[in-house]
Amino acid sequence: MAEIRAEEPASTISKTFLIKPKLKSKPRSLPQTPESKYWSSFKSTKIPNLVSSISSLSFSPSPPHLFAAAYSASVSLFSPLSLSDGDVSPSSTISSFSDVVSSISFRNDGLLLAASDLSGLVQVFDVKTRTPLRRLRSHTRPVRFVKYPVLDKLHLLSGGDDAVVKFWDVAGESVVLDLMGHKDYVRCSDCSPVSPDLFVTGSYDHTVKVWDVRVENSRSVLEVNHGKPVEDVIYLPSGGLIATAGGNSVKIWDLIGGGRMVYSMESHNKTVTSICVGRVRKENDGAESMEDRILSVGLDGYIKVFDFGNMKVTHSMRFPAPLMSVSFSPDCRTRVIGTSNGIIFAGRRKGKENVESGRVGNVLGFESISEPERRVLKPTYFRYFHRGQSEKPTEGDYLVMRNKKIKLAEHDKLLKKFRHKDALVSVLSRKNRENVVAVMEELVARKKLLKCVSNLDSDELGLLLTFLSKNATMPRYSSLLMGLTKKVIEMRVEDIRNSDALKGHIRNLKRSIEEELRIQHSLQEIQGSLVSLNAVFPSPLFSYKTMARNMFLSPMKLTPTYLCALSTWDFPSLLGEFVQWVGQPSSSISPNLINTSRSSHIGILDINVRK
Numbered sequence: 154m155a156e157i158r159a160e161e162p163a164s165t166i167s168k169t170f171l172i173k174p175k176l177k178s179k180p181r182s183l184p185q186t187p188e189s190k191y192w193s194s195f196k197s198t199k200i201p202n203l204v205s206s207i208s209s210l211s212f213s214p215s216p217p218h219l220f221a222a223a224y225s226a227s228v229s230l231f232s233p234l235s236l237s238d239g240d241v242s243p244s245s246t247i248s249s250f251s252d253v254v255s256s257i258s259f260r261n262d263g264l265l266l267a268a269s270d271l272s273g274l275v276q277v278f279d280v281k282t283r284t285p286l287r288r289l290r291s292h293t294r295p296v297r298f299v300k301y302p303v304l305d306k307l308h309l310l311s312g313g314d315d316a317v318v319k320f321w322d323v324a325g326e327s328v329v330l331d332l333m334g335h336k337d338y339v340r341c342s343d344c345s346p347v348s349p350d351l352f353v354t355g356s357y358d359h360t361v362k363v364w365d366v367r368v369e370n371s372r373s374v375l376e377v378n379h380g381k382p383v384e385d386v387i388y389l390p391s392g393g394l395i396a397t398a399g400g401n402s403v404k405i406w407d408l409i410g411g412g413r414m415v416y417s418m419e420s421h422n423k424t425v426t427s428i429c430v431g432r433v434r435k436e437n438d439g440a441e442s443m444e445d446r447i448l449s450v451g452l453d454g455y456i457k458v459f460d461f462g463n464m465k466v467t468h469s470m471r472f473p474a475p476l477m478s479v480s481f482s483p484d485c486r487t488r489v490i491g492t493s494n495g496i497i498f499a500g501r502r503k504g505k506e507n508v509e510s511g512r513v514g515n516v517l518g519f520e521s522i523s524e525p526e527r528r529v530l531k532p533t534y535f536r537y538f539h540r541g542q543s544e545k546p547t548e549g550d551y552l553v554m555r556n557k558k559i560k561l562a563e564h565d566k567l568l569k570k571f572r573h574k575d576a577l578v579s580v581l582s583r584k585n586r587e588n589v590v591a592v593m594e595e596l597v598a599r600k601k602l603l604k605c606v607s608n609l610d611s612d613e614l615g616l617l618l619t620f621l622s623k624n625a626t627m628p629r630y631s632s633l634l635m636g637l638t639k640k641v642i643e644m645r646v647e648d649i650r651n652s653d654a655l656k657g658h659i660r661n662l663k664r665s666i667e668e669e670l671r672i673q674h675s676l677q678e679i680q681g682s683l684v685s686l687n688a689v690f691p692s693p694l695f696s697y698k699t700m701a702r703n704m705f706l707s708p709m710k711l712t713p714t715y716l717c718a719l720s721t722w723d724f725p726s727l728l729g730e731f732v733q734w735v736g737q738p739s740s741s742i743s744p745n746l747i748n749t750s751r752s753s754h755i756g757i758l759d760i761n762v763r764k
Contacts, residue, residue, distance in 0.1 A: 187435070188468055192470070196500060196501050197499070197500045199496060199499075200499055203229070203495040204495050206224065206492070206493045206494070207477055209255065209256045210257075210478045210489050210490075210497075211259055214259060214263050217232065218233060218487065219244070220233065220480060221257050221259070223255070223257045224495060225253060226253055226254060228246070236499050240531075240533065241499075249283075249285050251274070255270060255297050255298070259280075261303055262306065265279065266278045267299045271296070274288060275288075275311050287324075289311070289321055291328050292313050296313035297314065298310075298339070301344070302345075302349050303349070304346075304349040308320060309321040312335075312340075313339060314339075316335045317333055318332040318334075318335070331371065332354075332364055334362055336358040337358035338357045340383060341383060346388055350366045351365055359379055359381060360376055360377070360378055375408060375411075382399050382400070385397070385426070390445055393408055394407055394415070395408060396428055396447055398426070398427070399425065402419040403418045403428060404416070421457065422455075423452035425451045426450060426475075426478070427479050428448065431445070431481040432444065433458075444462065446460055448479050450490060453475070454471055454472045474494050476490055477492060478491040479491070485502075486502045564577075564583075568595060576596075577592060577602075577609075590630050593633060593637070603644070606641055606644060606645070615655060617641065618662060621634055622662040626666060626669035638662065
């Protein structure tokens with residue numbers, strides 16, 4: 154009996170079911186505090202390419218609160234107002250330093266700026282003109298800090314690697330006090346905001362000393378130990394507390410309490426390099442108030458905002474490079490941070506009036522449309538120097554006419570560029586003898602004429618010889634050109650021998666000189682005759698018959714050219730009488746007055762008798 158089996162399916166069909174993917178949980182972001190919003194509202198602007206590390210930053214106490222940045226051997230001044238327009242170029246730069254600038258400080262009126270460098274020199278500059286007004290030199294080692302007192306315009310504080318703190322009389326450029334007490338490099342200092350006589354210094358010997366210039370023995374009145382090399386020290390606004398930075402910690406000390414440490418903030422991972430006091434705007438029950446904060450920066454690239462009232466860090470921000478310096482503007486609108494790679498991160502906050510106008514628009518339910526602001530022209534803009542040129546004068550305006558620009562000739566332009574040879578060739582090709590002689594005289598004054606002659610090629614030398622052959626014998630220019638002709642022939646004798654064209658110019662020159670010599674000999678003969686006539690006939694009025702009788706014995710022996718001395722006072726009548734005496738018609742005689750002597754009033758008449 155055959156067994157029947159059911160055929161199994163060739164393939165098994167598997168049924169799939171859609172599985173809902175597991176959703177990833179979103180990271181929970183902490184709510185931003187009002188103070189974090191405040192510090193984040195500073196619009197950061199990057200100021201690059203400042204060559205080297207930003208060693209010091211300082212704001213001017215007076216509006217518009219310029220800030221200065223020290224880097225390499227320069228100090229640049231920036232305007233916070235230009236940061237809003239995106240202009241990161243410095244308004245001015247001071248480069249009167251022989252070494253790296255280590256510290257800068259504004260005077261309390263913002264008119265003067267003090268700067269120190271590693272050569273041991275302290276200089277005081279006028280901010281407007283950038284002129285060095287005082288040079289204070291007494292330190293034997295590099296100067297690390299310089300500071301103007303908050304309440305004093307006449308004195309200055311400095312210290313450096315010689316472990317000496319100096320109190321200067323700026324006007325007299327002299328040291329008032331040498332304060333010695335530190336055992337290592339003095340790196341930082343700050344002056345009391347409540348007294349012009351108190352200041353504090355920090356050193357690499359781990360100590361911070363408080364000084365009083367009224368103390369006679371020049372010793373510190375208080376000393377605290379930070380525990381690490383001190384990088385920076387500041388007075389807090391009350392004047393009774395100071396903050397010191399060293400290692401990875403910032404410590405607060407109570408001076409009134411005898412130097413007691415109040416708190417130590419150790420939130421940085423690396424060395425804290427700089428600290429300053431900043432202010433934050435807070436609202437309490439609708440009323441605004443300003444609270445002080447400590448801003449600290451370090452080599453870890455972080456900036457920390459520390460509330461020393463509540464003893465806690467309220468804000469932190471990371472930057473892509475180690476931070477070396479920090480400063481905050483007095484109007485609480487600008488924050489600048491300097492890095493080790495020559496970049497400044499400048500933060501600018503919107504003004505209060507702009508914020509309030511935005512709030513009003515939101516409350517009314519529609520956005521406020523602000524009128525576009527007209528861009529303020531600055532001296533760095535091209536249009537600044539063309540403003541007002543399209544304005545037309547009104548009836549009461551006083552017009553000052555601009556002088557027309559003098560158009561210079563080609564040779565004058567070349568002389569201004571000190572292209573002496575080209576100027577000489579250019580003026581020779583114009584064939585204007587007055588200009589040629591003027592250019593030659595200018596080249597003589599510059600002692601360049603003979604050098605130009607020696608550099609002329611054959612064609613250019615031909616132009617010069619042509620000019621000399623035509624004008625060298627002119628009495629007006631002969632004193633210069635005859636001497637030049639002699640020098641040209643002596644210097645270029647070989648070139649003249651090798652060129653037929655130049656030989657032709659020399660022949661023309663020789664011919665003109667020979668003609669001039671012949672004329673000079675003729676003039677000398679005439680001069681001798683005049684001297685003889687003046688000796689024979691001293692009176693201006695004489696008879697031509699007597700003259701002829703004395704000279705030639707008989708009128709019949711006269712040649713066709715009769716030389717007579719006649720008075721110029723009655724020339725027509727004498728001429729008619731002479732014509733009758735000679736026996737020639739008046740139409741056949743052409744008088745030509747050669748010369749008139751004002752001393753003897755005698756005219757020389759050359760009468761050509763036509764046959």
